[in-house]
Amino acid sequence: MPDETMTQPPIPGVLRQDVFPPQAPVFLTGVPAFLGRAATGPRTPQRLTLWPQFEAAYGTDPGGFLADTVRGFFDNGGLLCHVVRLDESKQAAAALQAxxxxxADEVDLVCAPDIVTAAPWPTGGSLVPVVTQQQTLLHHCQExxxxxxxxxxxxxxxxxxLMQQRAALTRDDGPFGALDGSFAALYYPWLQAAPGGDGALRLLPPSGHVAGVYAAGDQRIGVQKAPANAEVAGVVDLQAYLAPADVGALYEQGVNCLRALPGRGIRVWGARTLAEEQAWRDVNARRLIGTIGRWIERFMTGLVHEPNDVRLWVRIMRELTAYLDELFRRGALKGRTPAEAFFVKCDxxxxxxxxxxxxxxVTQIGVAPTAPAEFVTVRVIHGASGVTVDAA
Structure with a gap:
């Protein structure tokens, strides 16, 4: 006989049942691909979730900066990355493009730590090879x-x-013509890691450690978190110390500096893209829009081949509105109400x-990304009754 106690209460009355709705579909962000040189190991992309997996695939001394970069990513909170050993028999830009x-589609960040191989940079060194390869990365992200x-x-x-490098990255005289700088961020200076076997400090490119900062912020808060004012782990010093005036001048041009702050360690002190347009100046704005696009592509493919009528339009609006409303409640969009933060139109x-x-x-959506508080002003007011502090 069937067990009726599962469907019928033993006595008349109100029966409470806890029903947990399915979770909204999500996917991991802050997943970098590290493209670099290695003496041995597979040339196909490797999906890594732990540092020892890198050593198992590429050895303990693969050459170049690839190993230090991947380790820096995991040291700074990264969970998942892809590693690709470049084919050094090809021309550098062609190897990068291949x-x-x-x-894989789950990759949303790209780093190529071996583009710049000389540390410190040689006097009179040509920027053309460096800029050409970095433009290859930028063009790929833009496409x-x-x-x-x-x-x-x-x-x-x-x-x-350094400013010559920055200016050349988005100049329109390269192989790709004018590039949209909002799809990239530039970091300076290089990091000093603990001494190796020879006792000498090692200079490392910052991109891998910074990628870990991106990933950690995504896990803790989301892509709306500006990847800045976060301590960089796994390093002991910086190649260069910058005066506040120098930091300001570089930041104005979209160069994100790393700074050694007394009592606070070494920190990423900037989250700007290389964009000229004010709307795309902040890293979190560009990444938020990119993430929304990835979500739409991944979770709305089930609507393909459905009857194209009002019922489909309503379903599209309902699913997009629910997703954007979740972003609003998590603080990714600005406004006092959802209506001020976004709109969805399919009619x-x-x-x-x-x-x-x-x-x-055709569906139109509009969103208002939040902007980071880059400048916090505290007014110290001297009055007849004493001194008051007004944070504004």
């Missing part, structure tokens, strides 16, 4: 629309040379008869 073309490049400044104490206006007849459904 590696980029083979990356995809949902990836972001972490670029290393050259290892120098001469900020004049007869966005889908006139000609569009429907072509088998297309």
């Amino acid at each position: 590696a980029l073309d083979g990356l 995809r629309g949902d990836r972001f490049a972490l670029l290393d400044g050259i290892p120098t104490t001469d900020t004049t040379k 007869h206006e966005t889908n006139p008869p000609a569009v429907v007849a072509a088998g297309v459904v």
Whole structure:
């Protein structure tokens, strides 16, 4: 006999049942691909979740900066990365492009720590090879629309040379023409790691450690968290110390500095892209829009081939509204209400008869990303009754 106690209460009355709705679909962000040199190991992309997996695949001394970069990522809170050993028999930019073309869709950050190989940067060294390869990364991210490049400044104490690198990255005279700098961020100076077997401090590019900062912030808060004012683990010093005036001048040009702050360790002290447009200046704004695009592509493919009518439009609006409302409640969008933070429109206006007849459904969304508080002003007011502090 069937067990009726599972469906019918023993006595008349109110029966409480806890029902847990399914969780909203999510996916991991802050997943970098590290493209670099190694003496041995597979040339196909390797998906790593622990540092020892790198040693098992590529050995303990693979050469270049790839090993230190991956270790720096995990030291700073990274959970998952992809590693690609570049084919050094190919021209550098071509090897990079081939590696980029083979990356998995879950990758949303790209780093190539071996683009800059000389540390410290040689006097009179040409920036052309460096800039050309970094433009390859930037162009790839721009074409995809949902990836972001972490670029290393050259290892120098001469900020004049660094600014030449920064200016060349988005100049329109390269192989890709004018590039959208909002898909990349540039970091400077290089890091000093603990001495190796020879007792000498090692200079390392910052991108791998910074990628760990990105990943940790994504896990703790989300992509709306500016990857800045976070301590960098696994290093002991910086190649260069910058005066506040130098930090300000570099930051104005979109160069994110790392700083050694008394009592607070070494910290990432900037979260700006290389964009000229004010709307795309903040790293979190570009990454948020890219993440929304990735979510739409991944979780709305089930609507393909559905009847293109009002019922489909309502379903699209319902699912997009629920997702954006979740972003609003997590602080990713600004505004006092959801209506101020975003809109979703999918109706007869966005889908006139000609569009429907072509088998297309058009949805318009608008979002207002939050901006980081880069400058916190505290006013000290001297009055007749004493001194008061007003934070504004």
